[in-house]
Amino acid sequence: MIENLNPQQAWDILQSDASAVLIDVRTKMEHLFVGHPPQAIHVAWKEAPDWQLNSRFIESVRQIVPNPNTPILLLCRSGQRSLEAAAALEKSGYSHLINIIDGFEGALDDNKQRGHLNGWRFSGLPWQQS
Numbered sequence: 292m293i294e295n296l297n298p299q300q301a302w303d304i305l306q307s308d309a310s311a312v313l314i315d316v317r318t319k320m321e322h323l324f325v326g327h328p329p330q331a332i333h334v335a336w337k338e339a340p341d342w343q344l345n346s347r348f349i350e351s352v353r354q355i356v357p358n359p360n361t362p363i364l365l366l367c368r369s370g371q372r373s374l375e376a377a378a379a380l381e382k383s384g385y386s387h388l389i390n391i392i393d394g395f396e397g398a399l400d401d402n403k404q405r406g407h408l409n410g411w412r413f414s415g416l417p418w419q420q421s
Contacts, residue, residue, distance in 0.1 A: 298411040318338050368396045
């Protein structure tokens with residue numbers, strides 16, 4: 292089962308469960324230049340410029356998190372790619388998956404801009420840029 296938590300709830304899990312792993316599924320450029328939580332491990336679900344699925348996604352996650360019962364939190368820009376990635380991990384046998392709703396940048400506001408309504412950065416949680 293995939294659990295959907297807001298950024299603050301996800302942060303609380305990361306603080307209370309040392310075994311939990313945070314995976315940032317955005318593109319390499321998003322991870323580097325838009326920013327990311329300090330402990331996030333980058334494994335792209337899709338990659339620009341063609342937005343093809345990363346055929347090595349599951350394999351890459353297995354190398355990082357070999358135990359299928361480890362809590363894995365997944366983060367993307369707005370919560371959609373991370374949900375897709377969580378579903379793929381669930382199909383491959385992972386059992387404790389958490390999708391971070393609203394993602395790193397959050398939903399679009401009335402001006403079609405992110406970061407003003409919700410998301411990891413909007414919540415004031417730790418993040419950094421490369």
